Amino acid sequence: MEFTDRVLKCIDCGAEFVFTAGEQTFFYDKQFQNDPKRCKPCKAKRSRSARRVRPETRTTCSACGLETTVPFRPTQGRPVLCRSCFQKQQAQPHGADFAARTSASA
Numbered sequence: 001m002e003f004t005d006r007v008l009k010c011i012d013c014g015a016e017f018v019f020t021a022g023e024q025t026f027f028y029d030k031q032f033q034n035d036p037k038r039c040k041p042c043k044a045k046r047s048r049s050a051r052r053v054r055p056e057t058r059t060t061c062s063a064c065g066l067e068t069t070v071p072f073r074p075t076q077g078r079p080v081l082c083r084s085c086f087q088k089q090q091a092q093p094h095g096a097d098f099a100a101r102t103s104a105s106a
Contacts, residue, residue, distance in 0.1 A: 001025075001028060003028070005018050005019065005021055006024070008035060008037075012038055012039075012042040013042055019035060023036075055073070057072065057074065061082035061085055062085075063081055063082070064084075064085055068083070
């Protein structure tokens, strides 16, 4: 398929930008259905601002009782672990609890 450079208009700043034949080939190869809507500077600005800042919430670790901060708002009734207790829990084999239950019932 033959592509030629096309001039598009940015939806953010209204500036015209060139959608090159090479970019069109890339879009075609990746099976993208829509043309780009933003010029490169607006696209870069948008991706920088898209990073979400997570609020830190102070809470008490359910396992060791130390005060800690977590990057989410804890749900009532669910345990919250500090970093070290969480890493200890992650280090345990996931099947250990299942193996203990199945061997006890056998």
